[in-house]
Amino acid sequence: MSSGGATGPLFYAVFAAVLGMLQFGFNTGVINAPRAFIENFINENYDVNSGLVFSVIVSIYAVGGMIGCPLASWVSDKRGRKFALLVNAAFGVIGAALMGFSETSTSLAMLIIGRFLIGINCGFATTASPTYVSEMAPVRLRGAFGTVNQLAVAFGLVGGQILGIDVLLGSNEGWPWLLGLAIIPSAIQCAMLPFAPETPRYLLLSQRDEEQARRVLKSIRGTDEIEDEINGMHDEDRAMKQEQTFTIGDLIRIKALRTPLIIGIVMHLSQQLGGINAVLYFSSTIFIKTGLSEGDARLASIGVGSMLFIMALVSIPLMDRLGRRTLQLCGLGGMTVFSVLMTIAFFTYENNKTMSIFAVIFTLLYVGFFGVGPSSIPWMILSELFGQGARSAAVSVGALVNWLANFVVGLTFLSMSELLGNYVFVPYTILLIFFYVFTYFKLPETKNRTIEEVTALFKN
Structure with missing residues (x-):
């Protein structure tokens, strides 16, 4: 091989x-x-x-x-x-x-x-x-x-x-x-x-055990032709040593780093505060409120997970063909439209029982558009906006913000649902509009661009 x-x-x-x-x-x-x-x-x-x-x-x-x-x-x-x-x-x-x-x-x-x-x-x-x-x-x-x-x-x-x-x-x-x-x-x-096995990269660059790294690499590649990969790791190691390492404080202090950090944070917030986890955590509760029986609501919830699975498969070939920015805008735009339609369906189902079915359909399409871009792009975008020296700190901040926003949605949705009733998705809709506008004006396309080209955009 x-x-x-x-x-x-x-x-x-x-x-x-x-x-x-x-x-x-x-x-x-x-x-x-x-x-x-x-x-x-x-x-x-x-x-x-x-x-x-x-x-x-x-x-x-x-x-x-x-x-x-x-x-x-x-x-x-x-x-x-x-x-x-x-x-x-x-x-x-x-x-x-x-x-x-x-x-x-x-x-x-x-x-x-x-x-x-x-x-x-x-x-x-x-x-x-x-x-x-x-x-x-x-x-x-x-x-x-x-x-x-x-x-x-x-x-x-x-x-x-x-x-x-x-x-x-x-x-x-x-x-x-x-x-x-x-x-x-x-x-x-x-x-x-x-x-x-341990990863060859960790063995070579952190443990300095080249012999073991070679042994693992030969095993997982199924070939003895590994010199190019070993040399590539050594080149990466030399480049890392020459590049300045930045802390989280540096990301906030230095404007050329602060701007991409803010973009990355907003991308992570758009993933959570657009309301997706309100659906993932509470879709059965949402569907019961629109008039479905408990059994039907649980079956409809399976459709939510299935839609995410299908869209994960669909988005794989699109990611490098259409680009991150296009897919993120498409996803946020679709989520905005269908969160509005979900609210209309929630509000009218009592007078028109057919709207219970439309509420489920609109919810599934909302989840589908989430799967187009917002489900995966926030996790990869910070790695593409920062050079090696600042990447680790930036990715850590993004992950922390993501989980913090996840916590806020999980804790507040049921209380918001009692307070706002059928209008519970209106705050998420308003935030989705903000995230769409921010993405349109601030997120650069990273497709087919080197890290050097992307970081140069923020230095200018």
Whole structure:
């Protein structure tokens, strides 16, 4: 096989790593269906506001994510990519076990702590898994392998929603099993990762173990022709040493860095504050309010995850053909239109029952346009706006902002829904209009441009 091919050992290693991203998707989608049963459990055992406590259970996941992201960067740099993934799998096992046994123990604390730990696991995975995959993949297949992370997220999301339907685990008896099933991806990771290699890049550039790096590279490439790749890593190492390293403080202080940082932050905010997680966390609740039965609402929610999965596949060839800016504008524009139509459907369904079906259709199309660009572009854009010396700090800020906004949406949506009723998506619509206008005027196209060309735009 020629240098840079896809081999069995490479697929094994990538599969072991992306189980963490599947976990991220599963735990985002799984909390949607069992809301009523979890609130029953809370009401039967505790004298508290079950709706408010459920909002805490949903949003504490994002607090864990905020901790997991920087923790992943630190552990990956100190102890290696593989060790970081293995440690994170242990977080997943413990968190899932706590959630799974919370009802048997009649312990709300176990449920909340378990959800918090699984949040750390998922935040950690969003940093550690893409890093491992990109360092294992051959250069010419890096884009294709990078999209595997997004597909794993969408697959996990659909899986969580399917398992939440009535005939499976969407019941008073089934919901602890539903949440506890998160133990499976992490347990498989614990079994697989000891047999997966450390990344050649980490071995060569951080461990200075060229012999082991060569051995791993020959195994995952299926060839002895690895000199070009080894030399490329050495060239990258020399370039990194010559380039100045910037801190988060530098990004705020220096205008040529501050402008792309603000653009990247707004892209991350557009992903969360456009309201997508209100749909992913609470689509069953939204559909019930439009007149669907609980069973039909859960089935409609499966369509939400399925739409994301389909759009992840569709956007792969479009990313390099149409460009980041075009897809982001298309996605935000479509989300704006369909959030308006969703509001109209929510408002008119009582007088026209057909609007219940349109509410579902508009919601699915809103999710579809999210999948066109806003689902993936914020995660890649900061890497394309910054040179090597500032990239790590910028990506860390973006991830933190993303999880913080995720927390805000998860915590506030149910209260906003009670306050605003059928107008609950109006604030998201207003923000989507702002994000569209900002993107139109501020986001440069990075397609087919080198990092040097992109950073030069901000220096001018």
